[in-house]
Amino acid sequence: MEKGYVIRPGENGFERAMEILGMVYKFPEDISDEDVEGAANFVFPALRNTVLGLLELPANRGLEIFFFKKLLEYFWEAQRAHEEGKKIIFIPFTFPPELFFAFDSLVPLCTEVFSGLIVNICYGQGERFWDYAVSLGLPDSMCSGNTIGIASLLYGPGLKPDAIVYNTPGSCNPNAKIHAFAADYLGIPQFALEKPVDESPRGREQYYKYLLRFVRELEEWAGEELKEERLREVMERSYRAVDLYNEYWELKKARPCPVPNIFSMTLLVLRSQLWGREEAIEVLQRMVDISRERMRKGEYAAPEELARIYVSYIYWLFDFYGYFTWMEKRGISILGDILAIHYFPPIDYSSKESMLRAYADIAFDYPMTRQMGGESISLRWLEDVCYAAKDLGADACVFGGVHACKHTLGTISFFRREMMKRLGLPTLVLIGDVFDKRQTPMEIFQKEVDTFIDQVVSRKKRARRRS
Amino acid sequence: MAVIGTHLELKEIYDPYVREWKEKGGQVVGYSCLTTPVELIEAAGLLPYRIKALGNPWTELADGEMSLFNCSFCRSCLQLALEGTYDFLDGIIETNGCDHLRAMFENWQHNRNLPFFHYLKVPHFFRDDSLEYYLGELELLREHLASHFSAEADNDSLRRAIDDWNLVREKWRELCSLRELSEPKVTGGEALALELAGSHMTGRDFAQLLGNFIEERKGEPGKKPKARLMFCGPATDEVAWMEEIESLGAVIVADTLCFGSRAFMHKPGQGSEPLEELARGYLDSIFCPRMYQEYAKRRDYILGTAQRAQVDGVIYLFNKFCDLHGTESVLVRRDLEGAKIPVLVLEKEYSSADLGRVKTRVQAFLERIGGGA
Numbered sequence: 001m002e003k004g005y006v007i008r009p010g011e012n013g014f015e016r017a018m019e020i021l022g023m024v025y026k027f028p029e030d031i032s033d034e035d036v037e038g039a040a041n042f043v044f045p046a047l048r049n050t051v052l053g054l055l056e057l058p059a060n061r062g063l064e065i066f067f068f069k070k071l072l073e074y075f076w077e078a079q080r081a082h083e084e085g086k087k088i089i090f091i092p093f094t095f096p097p098e099l100f101f102a103f104d105s106l107v108p109l110c111t112e113v114f115s116g117l118i119v120n121i122c123y124g125q126g127e128r129f130w131d132y133a134v135s136l137g138l139p140d141s142m143c144s145g146n147t148i149g150i151a152s153l154l155y156g157p158g159l160k161p162d163a164i165v166y167n168t169p170g171s172c173n174p175n176a177k178i179h180a181f182a183a184d185y186l187g188i189p190q191f192a193l194e195k196p197v198d199e200s201p202r203g204r205e206q207y208y209k210y211l212l213r214f215v216r217e218l219e220e221w222a223g224e225e226l227k228e229e230r231l232r233e234v235m236e237r238s239y240r241a242v243d244l245y246n247e248y249w250e251l252k253k254a255r256p257c258p259v260p261n262i263f264s265m266t267l268l269v270l271r272s273q274l275w276g277r278e279e280a281i282e283v284l285q286r287m288v289d290i291s292r293e294r295m296r297k298g299e300y301a302a303p304e305e306l307a308r309i310y311v312s313y314i315y316w317l318f319d320f321y322g323y324f325t326w327m328e329k330r331g332i333s334i335l336g337d338i339l340a341i342h343y344f345p346p347i348d349y350s351s352k353e354s355m356l357r358a359y360a361d362i363a364f365d366y367p368m369t370r371q372m373g374g375e376s377i378s379l380r381w382l383e384d385v386c387y388a389a390k391d392l393g394a395d396a397c398v399f400g401g402v403h404a405c406k407h408t409l410g411t412i413s414f415f416r417r418e419m420m421k422r423l424g425l426p427t428l429v430l431i432g433d434v435f436d437k438r439q440t441p442m443e444i445f446q447k448e449v450d451t452f453i454d455q456v457v458s459r460k461k462r463a464r465r466r467s
Numbered sequence: 468m469a470v471i472g473t474h475l476e477l478k479e480i481y482d483p484y485v486r487e488w489k490e491k492g493g494q495v496v497g498y499s500c501l502t503t504p505v506e507l508i509e510a511a512g513l514l515p516y517r518i519k520a521l522g523n524p525w526t527e528l529a530d531g532e533m534s535l536f537n538c539s540f541c542r543s544c545l546q547l548a549l550e551g552t553y554d555f556l557d558g559i560i561e562t563n564g565c566d567h568l569r570a571m572f573e574n575w576q577h578n579r580n581l582p583f584f585h586y587l588k589v590p591h592f593f594r595d596d597s598l599e600y601y602l603g604e605l606e607l608l609r610e611h612l613a614s615h616f617s618a619e620a621d622n623d624s625l626r627r628a629i630d631d632w633n634l635v636r637e638k639w640r641e642l643c644s645l646r647e648l649s650e651p652k653v654t655g656g657e658a659l660a661l662e663l664a665g666s667h668m669t670g671r672d673f674a675q676l677l678g679n680f681i682e683e684r685k686g687e688p689g690k691k692p693k694a695r696l697m698f699c700g701p702a703t704d705e706v707a708w709m710e711e712i713e714s715l716g717a718v719i720v721a722d723t724l725c726f727g728s729r730a731f732m733h734k735p736g737q738g739s740e741p742l743e744e745l746a747r748g749y750l751d752s753i754f755c756p757r758m759y760q761e762y763a764k765r766r767d768y769i770l771g772t773a774q775r776a777q778v779d780g781v782i783y784l785f786n787k788f789c790d791l792h793g794t795e796s797v798l799v800r801r802d803l804e805g806a807k808i809p810v811l812v813l814e815k816e817y818s819s820a821d822l823g824r825v826k827t828r829v830q831a832f833l834e835r836i837g838g839g840a
Contacts (some may be wrong), residue, residue: 202603375586378570414574
């Protein structure tokens with residue numbers, strides 16, 4: 001498949017990212033400012049902002065190095081999977097990964113994390129894969145979040161999944177369709193879990209039935225039964241992380257917000273790829289410790305916390321420095337996005353069935369599945385963001401729309417009106433892309449946010465102070 | 468209710484047939500997706516009305532609610548709702564056909580607040596467990612229709628409606644055979660016009676309309692086209708647009724369009740009760756890329772139809788931002804071209820906004836397949 005350039009074995013997106021991350025593995029956690037600058041100058045210019053976004057602010061530097069080392073160790077496991085007789089499955093970011101960790105023979109890789117690695121670590125930021133996807137005929141309105149990763153699989157040599165698994169029928173057309181497409185295109189098995197757009201007890205019960213069937217199909221294909229003891233181990237680890245997540249949420253409420261903005265990305269990757277494993281607990285524990293310590297010391301990256309924003313949809317993730325660090329240095333705290341709102345029911349570890357029941361509830365109410373797979377997209381989305389924005393004390397919302405997400409784009413006007421009516425919170429509406437800077441460059445995002453904060457949020461605050 | 472005969476000039480959303488129904492005290496329920504069993508609505512004494520836009524190019528009110536990244540057909544329909552054109556509807560039934568459609572229905576209801584609004588949740592897979600759920604959904608719809616409109620769709624009336632609509636499907640197949648002749652007697656534009664006219668009729672009237680049309684055409688000579696095309700894709704209710712394409716010398720001899728043959732693929736289902744029969748028949752016949760694991764079934768159907776109708780080429784069309792059809796078009800093109808059937812994938816805007824560009828592309832395609840003017 002030559003499209004103007006050739007990718008040789010070992011040089012596909014994932015493999016390149018692994019090589020570069022291999023260098024990060026050698027970094028000490030207490031890396032100096034000079035070394036950060038050196039590293040930023042060492043990489044391709046477009047990737048400078050990845051290095052600076054993760055490492056410039058001392059508060060998150062050690063954590064991000066530790067986190068990437070843990071992530072890399074997991075990816076090394078994935079690279080060895082076939083040699084060890086295990087099967088690699090691709091899962092979307094909406095599928096709680098803990099279930100798959102309970103299978104000894106399965107190694108789940110999150111498609112969107114896979115894309116994110118390519119975009120933020122490799123030269124060209126994954127644009128070659130996006131362009132390749134479009135050259136195949138895929139619509140340019142698909143989601144780069146998963147299409148970049150999928151296209152690298154279709155394109156060339158390197159890591160190949162044994163099956164594709166998705167749970168987005170019911171909540172997201174582009175996500176479900178690209179996963180189904182990839183399986184059809186590659187000629188590998190696909191397993192799907194549907195979310196009924198039905199929040200009644202009947203809908204939940206149906207979802208549980210679908211889940212049991214899904215597990216049976218997976219067991220049959222993997223040649224391995226889901227064992228109660230393994231599931232218990234994983235779910236117990238998962239809930240240890242839940243305790244930390246709850247603490248993390250509480251810390252976000254403090255003023256100024258002591259949680260570094262970049263931790264929002266870290267949490268997203270942990271939840272999508274490592275939840276249910278020890279690494280997620282270790283990283284989250286450090287995130288909480290750092291944030292708690294910052295709160296105690298009153299540390300904040302800017303002289304003043306100008307605004308506390310809730311990202312009403314999802315972050316743009318192609319420029320860590322231009323997004324997370326830029327806002328933090330300007331005194332804009334990111335409190336979360338739709339993907340940060342998790343619901344964890346009480347869990348009963350006594351049987352496989354009771355644990356699967358809890359897992360079904362977690363997956364049913366999983367970010368995006370819950371809102372976009374809700375009975376009403378607009379109302380469920382609005383209510384959840386209202387809850388989070390109010391609980392965390394947001395001053396405003398920023399809707400960083402993604403052109404693929406037709407459900408939110410189709411209801412954003414209602415959302416913005418109602419957010420103002422219910423909480424008096426203004427929403428800045430921007431449309432761009434999660435992983436492709438060519439849609440809306442970060443400089444435009446920054447200008448829009450600057451103006452919005454200055455003209456709407458800060459002015460409102462000043463007026464409130466005067467009165 | 469008088470049958471319209473063979474008059475196919477449907478120009479109004481609130482057309483004379485519906486107007487007459489309303490003037491006689493009848494009530495009308497709108498729906499959009501083919502996963503909605505019209506038999507159930509009709510059996511409750513209501514007129515099912517398939518929501519359409521008839522090429523309406525205006526979307527300024529809808530654009531205030533939905534983004535420009537949403538399907539222009541859905542925005543066009545929403546526009547008509549927001550400006551009051553659809554105020555004759557006594558209720559609507561939402562289905563989870565696709566994300567655009569869901570957003571359209573939500574905005575419709577937030578803004579117009581119709582007294583009857585029902586969400587029929589349709590599974591994305593045809594399996595025993597999803598069938599059971601869908602059957603339950605149809606029960607809920609039946610109950611809601613009965614409680615709101617005081618009109619119960621009992622088994623007898625449901626049986627009659629099922630029989631009427633099965634006759635419609637039989638007639639449609641007959642119509643298709645006239646399209647597939649070496650000298651087709653029916654054009655694609657005419658077939659679409661018939662489908663549009665029937666998409667707000669009772670089954671009995673629609674069957675009669677089709678019957679009359681078929682009888683009239685059977686005796687007439689056909690015309691050998693320069694090229695025989697098959698159209699595949701989603702909801703396209705633009706008759707004038709299709710006629711423009713056919714004016715280039717080709718005839719659309721087969722299709723799997725959502726406003727088209729896809730609406731009649733329903734297979735009579737087995738079941739001990741009429742509702743069960745309906746559930747099985749509908750869920751097993753959803754020919755839409757939203758049925759994620761059924762690509763092979765759709766591919767085989769398209770291939771079989773294309774070969775039977777001896778088409779020279781297939782045009783796979785979809786409105787911009789339709790990710791479901793857009794993604795599937797890659798596989799369809801690969802597999803059809805593998806079977807030596809030329810394919811043109813045509814991404815378009817709803818309405819005639821980009822007709823000039825589209826015609827140029829179709830002309831080029833016709834030249835490629837040897838049917839150029």
